[in-house]
């Protein structure tokens with residue numbers, strides 16, 4: 001090994017995941033989703049080979065519990081054999097012991113950490129220290145049990161829950177303080193599915209899982225390629241490898257046609273995106289969203305190529321003050337008060353606005369506005385009040 005050394009860090013593969021939350025009746029899509037997790041890991045292996053990585057570190061949750069079948073372990077094992085370089089694995093809370101563990105061994109290039117700290121050299125200037133879960137609900141502070149050698153670049157491989165970024169499953173709990181000053185240069189962590197470089201001195205990294213499986217796991221997913229030169233991290237590159245990206249776009253329909261909305265969405269979603277779209281605001285599109293949502297869904301899907309898995313409609317109809325004014329209810333008296341304020345001299349309107357203490361400090365701003373703008377502020381406020389009132393009914 002030369003002066004430079006590179007390794008791939010990934011975690012939370014959850015091979016075998018079944019996407020229970022996906023609301024689709026499309027069987028081909030469901031099957032393609034199921035394959036996506038393995039595809040993503042296959043791409044990570046491809047990248048490691050193409051970029052000539054010297055090692056791979058996989059920080060736990062290789063399998064997805066009961067979804068692990070002998071065939072899944074066999075497939076994983078074959079991928080590691082294809083990879084050929086040293087691979088370091090620790091077990092996490094989802095890696096239950098199975099009766100076929102021993103019958104389907106990993107190839108010789110793989111080192112799986114035991115339930116007490118272990119240390120493996122990589123070349124003559126680097127090492128990997130690590131430890132595996134001894135039980136799914138591990139309560140030991142595993143990270144605190146690991147230390148690095150001062151004369152080597154040390155990678156710490158552990159599946160643990162740092163309290164400050166926890167997603168609520170506090171297995172192998174620890175704090176950032178447990179990881180600093182331990183002689184470990186790069187903490188290759190797993191457990192938190194959201195990608196997060198918690199610190200860069202030392203490096204404390206959660207690469208996130210490798211394929212989103214629900215709307216909670218949105219955005220790009222993949223692995224880090226880390227380059228070490230002269231005993232320090234000299235480059236870190238996140239490489240997305242997912243097949244599907246889950247996204248939660250929010251669209252405001254106010255003053256916009258379906259074509260406008262589709263155009264806006266096509267900037268953020270595309271083929272291989274699974275999206276849950278939340279519609280907000282008020283306008284004519286509200287009616288279509290409520291009476292023929294399938295048409296809206298189809299227009300978006302056809303134009304962007306995305307899988308529109310869910311649509312959350314939080315819109316209200318367009319406020320037509322003219323027709324509402326004659327209803328003889330609370331809304332029409334609200335409109336009457338609004339109209340009264342609108343017809344006042346602008347100075348008096350500003351006085352009314354500035355009765356609100358937070359707004360009073362912006363009196364200069366209001367006084368600098370044109371008469372037309374001041375009056376439309378009143379109209380907008382009125383429409384906003386009515387929209388909220390109508391939505392709450």
Ligand SMILES: [Mn+2]
Pocket residue numbers: 012014061094191192193
């Ligand atoms: Mn996990």
